[in-house]
Amino acid sequence: MAVTDLHAAGLRRDERVERWKLFGLASPAILLVLVILVIPVGWLFYVSFVGADGNFSLENYERMVSRKSYLRIFVTTFQVSILTTALCIVIGYPLAYFISQLPTRWANLCLVTVLLPFWTSLLVRTYAWLVLLQKQGLVNQWAISLGLWDEPLKFVHNMTGTLIGMVHIMLPFLILPVYGAMRAIDKDYLKAASNLGASPRRAFWTVFFPLSTPGLFAGSLMVFVLCLGFFVTPAVLGGGRVIMVSMKIVSNIELFVNWGAASSLGVVLLVLTVIILWIASRFTRLEQMAGGGH
């Protein structure tokens, strides 16, 4: 009896050691994340609480609250993020629905139109919109020659251009998880609904739409969080008129070499992102968000 107990304990110990060894295989990746990400960001936290005189102070945060310009930057950031997410939902949901209803072969072909921009460099796409939307750009040229408007309209270096570029870049992040959720919906539910007398519209809103919401939620969240920290597209298409938090962080360091100001902004941005993700993680699995993008 005692001998078998001892034996079992030994086996359990061996198994534990084995598991730890296996777990150790993840250590290079974990080490990299710690050294390049966690420790430096922790340092930013620390710097944000150091004042100009080198002592602990809240002056970086006080500046953020007291100055109107900082408030405006946060308002702009939320404005851009909310509008981009809303436009992505309005445009992306119907498109995902359309593609999900096609036979697999056609659906894959249509998905290429979503994946091609997804894979194409962010800079290239931002540049493309800059070229298309500028004063002498194609959009203005064609619209004027068609008589849609007389004077070239200003689409870039403002909010309009920023939103167009952002929506173009974010759409795939919304469409892919929504499409995945829609594909997973069992068509028999819809058949059952219509057999029970539901009109097509009713079957869609009471059966199909609720079943697709986890994907929609995951996608919208992904888009929103990505927008909050976005830099390249607003910097180029906003032309200095649409200032987001990330741009202010960069200019605080590049122009003013003010690490305190930059890191306090960074901390606020990070905390906002974490809060949103944390709230969201109670409703959805984070893996789902990330997994949609294949």
Place this chain on the structure above:
Amino acid sequence: MLNWLKSPASETQVTHGQRLWLYLFAAVIMMLLVLPTLIVIPMSFSDSQYLEFPPETWSLRWYRNYFGSAEWMQATETSLKTAVLTMLVATPIGVLAAYALHASKLPYIRAAFVLLITPMMVPVVLIAVGAFYAYVKLQILYTITGLVLAHSLLAIPLVVIVTGSGLQGFDMNLEQAARSLGAPRWRAFLTITLPQIRFAVVTSMLLSFLASFDEVVIAMFISGGDNPTLTRNMFNALRDQIDPTIAAISTIMILITTLMMVLVAIFGRGKT
């Protein structure tokens, strides 16, 4: 045509006609997704200072400009080197991590997974600022080593997720069988598991390459000196003026991306 419009589009009996708006809408959006980028390609072959479509006279002058510029060539070399090295660093590290998370049954797995995908969630500007600080300390600012490390950080979540989902479709009992026949774990992994998840691994490699090759914000901070990346130089050029050389570079980048996508499509076919 009329019959088609009146025929039901789905089992819930909406006709195609009632859905016509959806088809038109989808067609317009799909065009808007693809065309803006593609229109840069013909523009890059224009002879004019200004970007025109369609170009009035064709020429390769912007390509000559690009290939003739020591600065652009140097940046391209840095970007390609960094991307290849990132692929070679991030893939094995990430695959090991994905395997560890999959096979080890410790209670910390979920925490480790969340840690490994944080680079995806943290705003990239913060990673850039943090890396800048760390690199000053480690004295690897403006080096390719530094770029590769930071870009690997970005690539690891992609590798962990893609390889992880590949492992999910693999029956670990097969590896167990190999081990019960006497193969050590590493050998069982290399000869049994790895060949089974090779599509996920190849996809991970290509994604790592692209993640690095496309990256701008981190490169803005930690590349420079003798080693600016292509995207860093492009971004700076974009802030100043609309230089048609960028159209030529963009065209080349689109070609590279398309090539990667085709490779993934070829290798990804066997994906479960």
